[in-house]
Amino acid sequence: MRVRARGWLCLFLACGLAGWSCAAPADPPVWKAVPEVRDWLNGAEPQFEHLHLDLPLVSEEGMSVPLAIDVTSAMTPDDSIVAIRVFAAGNPQPEVLDLTLDPRLGRAVFETRIRLDESQTVLVLARHSDGRVFAAEQAVRVANSGCLARSEEAFDAPMGEPRVAVPDPFPADRGHGEVRSLILHPMETGFREGPDGEPLPRRIIEDFSVSLDGEIVLAARFHAAMSANPYLAFRLAPEQDGELVLRWLDETGEERSATRTVRVVD
Amino acid sequence: MSADPVRRRLLGALGASIGLTAAGLPIQLSAAGGRVVIVGGGFGGAAAARALRQLSPGLDVTLIEPSAVFRTCPFSNLYLGGLRDYGSLGHHYGYLQGPHGIRVVRATAVDVDVERRRVHLHDGGRVPYDRLILSPGIDMRWDALEGYDEAAAQRLPHAWKAGAQTRLLHRQLRAMDDGGLFVMVIPDNPYRCPPGPYERAAMVAHYCKRHKPKSKILLLDAKDGFSKQALFEQGWRDVYGDMIEWVGFSADGQVLRVDADERLAETAFGERHRAAVMNVIPPQQAGRIARQARVTDSSGWVPVKPETFESRQVPGIYVIGDAAVAAPMPKSAFCAHAQAGVTAAAVLASLANRPPPSPVWLNTCYSLIAPDYGISISGQYRLRDNAIAEVTGGISPLEAGPGLRQREADHARDWYHVMTTAIWGA
């Protein structure tokens, strides 16, 4: 922020000295400014359509900000969303969440909770199977309130038992239902100090996957900006009865999984 | 009395929120001929009316409020706990109308004609204004929690606006069998009074400990943490043992559906809790008149210019109290009162074509764990980079003897007395 302000001033002075008439420089859009985003776009220009995102305008608690993503898509094999990326450019690391989707999800609709270090713009990108990239972004003001300050998050808690909620039964005819998942895990960012003043070692769940009858339908990479006890809700449109396995893997190599029976209305 | 120095200090602090901002204002502002209309005679609105007349004694001030008696949410938890009677929560407008020269119109504002600067009343009346202050408090979002609508609230009271709902919850608690489960459903931020649910849990426990010792209190929370959490958890444990259980979001505390007939709450991961008494505090939004006046945004709350609390969307309308987005200030009565002082001064400055004085706001939220056990959190707020920022703050220490807890409980009672007297009293 301070850096940007100084840059602004320099430019302004330069304009004045040279006697140019120049408009106030607008910040470049997040998708152009953040190297990680440019890398992923790989030359594609995002279209700000077909993607809706729901975030609070003001968050009184940056540690757990609810985010909902809804990309309009039929999710058929040749007309589907194949990947989604969430970026928070104002965090120490801009990546938040990477999702790889399969048409068997039925809808590209997700809900999660993320960490925002400060007021900033959150950008979500979705890649279509035809190569187009859809985008949406929203500014969130983080006004951390001392009044809401919670107890410190636990820092040495082990990975806990997962929670999974699955509709029983799922609607028929490729109708989709919402699956919700949560696992107890500190998602230690590596940016925090412990009680002894030493930085706490980073420890996050990196990989999350969902498979239906042995085939992966959703793969996710969680970054440090996912909230502690990461929560992810997604849609699933199974065609027949089957078995759903959710798997979490943290960077120490520890793993948890949960298995649920899937039933579809006859 | 030993409370006197405390009283004086509190009065000083309350006065400061008005007095500081009054510095540098011309005394005879009434000459500007402004008509200021205020909608809502609660903590924000009634305090704004008082502050305006205090700063500019001749000013034409009209207060629109449908109730003859205002019932305070502050201390309504104490009524549930059996520490106070219902009557003690009521305050009337006699002093505002008489000695303080405020025109009190007993009506509901149903619309605002922004072009012609007139407030429409439910009975067809029209009240013209030069500046309008809205302090309508909150409305429940009846669409936000499956199964919870106005009819359901008759069985599962929210008691988050004081009045009939508070009495209903009180009756249900008194009628509950010993051993009955009291369930409270608590929303995500932002909502009115961040520590309120947790104080209520303590007050319900205080009542149960004496009259229904086998009962339990279960808090189902959509959040993973809350205001003064460590202090509350310590106090609950010390005073009530394991009577109160809190279940946060990550432990499957988020309720997605309630069934009023069955008194049932269903969580995100499918847990079903059946209650003897269920207190559902639903997600909230700004009071309806704020939406009618088109000052709310998509969040349902009112974005305001931080230095004055004038609406960002409609000039000439100021919005204070719970309805406004004032984060990091919490939605508290203390804040509503502080905002009333700052905004009164800003309205007068605007009528006189002067820039608004630079604002300072204060807040202290007291909560009672037991009659002799109080805890608090305070903050002071100023403008930083054109946004409201918390500049100092303090919270009761975790390590403290009974003496301090007792004094804070006394301060809480003094605060209530001083605040309600400053607003509705002589």
Ligand SMILES: Cc1cc2nc3c(=O)[nH]c(=O)nc-3n(C[C@H](O)[C@H](O)[C@H](O)COP(=O)(O)OP(=O)(O)OC[C@H]3O[C@@H](n4cnc5c(N)ncnc54)[C@H](O)[C@@H]3O)c2cc1C
């Ligand atoms: C259980 C509980 C405990 C609390 N304890 C504390 C505490 O200890 N300390 C603290 O600081 N805060 C406390 N609060 C919070 C406090 O009650 C609110 O923050 C405060 O009331 C906000 O003031 P307000 O002016 O915005 O709204 P209110 O005080 O609710 O006033 C709004 C008024 O506007 C009127 N109104 C609404 N619409 C219209 C209309 N269209 N026309 C005319 N009039 C209208 C209403 O009738 C009402 O009188 C507590 C809240 C709860 C629920």
